[in-house]
Amino acid sequence: MNQTKEKAEILYLNMIKKYVLGELQIGESNTETISFNQVKEIIKNVELKYRPQLVGQKKNLRDVLALSDETIMQSLNKMAQESSNLTMCKPELLDHTEFLVRKIINENIPGDLLEAGTCRGGMCMMMKATLEALGDKSKTIYLSDSFMGLPDADPEKHLADAIWNDILKCIGSLACSLDFVRNHFAKAGLLDERIKFVPGWFDETLPSLAINSIALLRIDADWYHSTNSVLNFLYRKVSDGGFVVIDDYGLPTDCAQAVDNFRSQHGITSPIIKINEQAVYWVKEERQVKWNF
Numbered sequence: 487m488n489q490t491k492e493k494a495e496i497l498y499l500n501m502i503k504k505y506v507l508g509e510l511q512i513g514e515s516n517t518e519t520i521s522f523n524q525v526k527e528i529i530k531n532v533e534l535k536y537r538p539q540l541v542g543q544k545k546n547l548r549d550v551l552a553l554s555d556e557t558i559m560q561s562l563n564k565m566a567q568e569s570s571n572l573t574m575c576k577p578e579l580l581d582h583t584e585f586l587v588r589k590i591i592n593e594n595i596p597g598d599l600l601e602a603g604t605c606r607g608g609m610c611m612m613m614k615a616t617l618e619a620l621g622d623k624s625k626t627i628y629l630s631d632s633f634m635g636l637p638d639a640d641p642e643k644h645l646a647d648a649i650w651n652d653i654l655k656c657i658g659s660l661a662c663s664l665d666f667v668r669n670h671f672a673k674a675g676l677l678d679e680r681i682k683f684v685p686g687w688f689d690e691t692l693p694s695l696a697i698n699s700i701a702l703l704r705i706d707a708d709w710y711h712s713t714n715s716v717l718n719f720l721y722r723k724v725s726d727g728g729f730v731v732i733d734d735y736g737l738p739t740d741c742a743q744a745v746d747n748f749r750s751q752h753g754i755t756s757p758i759i760k761i762n763e764q765a766v767y768w769v770k771e772e773r774q775v776k777w778n779f
């Protein structure tokens with residue numbers, strides 16, 4: 487590749503990474519902090535609320551949370567203070583998305599790109615910027631989210647998800663409006679007809695979504711039910727050689743259980759590859775999948 491073009495491409499993509507990571511001022515950060523006492527109070531309340539399930543399922547709250555109160559306080563404050571960032575993901579995940587999109591274009595992997603659980607949309611901006619840098623005009627990016635935050639979880643089936651859902655309510659349940667996301671796509675010059683928003687709950691929007699094939703299916707939806715719904719409705723559309731990224735595989739929620747159950751139900755043995763301490767991906771190999779749904 488021509489050296490000047492290659493340099494411009496790197497500069498542009500580094501600038502987009504800074505934009506979505508909040509390093510270029512895009513709005514006011516939340517300056518309120520959540521105190522240790524507030525966290526203790528929240529945890530006391532969830533323990534009281536879910537005592538019947540904890541007892542019935544013979545579980546201990548500390549084991550379900552898997553994190554100390556101190557770590558929970560730090561994580562909540564980090565999430566609240568980074569609410570002006572366009573992505574909650576770490577820089578290495580942006581690099582990895584760029585890497586996958588480059589592979590999809592260079593290796594002609596058919597299909598569009600879809601993120602289920604976009605929140606403020608930064609990861610999809612990274613996908614679009616990479617397509618732009620590579621001069622691709624063929625792929626569409628789908629952003630699927632409630633744009634109202636995380637749904638409630640059933641404590642009888644997925645107690646960890648229900649408890650974490652209650653804890654995250656103190657920072658607004660990760661809700662972000664569609665207008666906010668659309669405006670920031672436009673500000674970065676990335677909004678066009680190849681950006682398609684899919685607002686609503688996955689169970690309602692994904693079964694009838696008009697998308698033929700998917701080259702990159704990125705799932706960042708925290709809970710068992712949400713992750714399972716996306717896999718159930720969309721995995722069959724992932725192209726042979728396409729990629730499935732699970733952002734929350736390492737979280738103390740039931741996300742990994744949803745992935746493991748789905749993979750074993752469908753005989754998927756493509757190796758799970760770690761991206762960082764939280765996220766993983768695999769390459770879909772069609773011949774391995776025993777379709778029975």
Ligand SMILES: C[S@@+](CC[C@H](N)C(=O)[O-])C[C@H]1O[C@@H](n2cnc3c(N)ncnc32)[C@H](O)[C@@H]1O
Binds near residue numbers: 572601606630686688
């Ligand atoms: C952790 S955030 C996504 C972070 C995002 N990928 C980023 O780059 O920062 C999880 C998102 O999943 C969405 N979500 C979870 N379950 C959902 C469901 N069943 N239907 C629609 N949206 C859902 C929430 O609204 C939330 O925006």
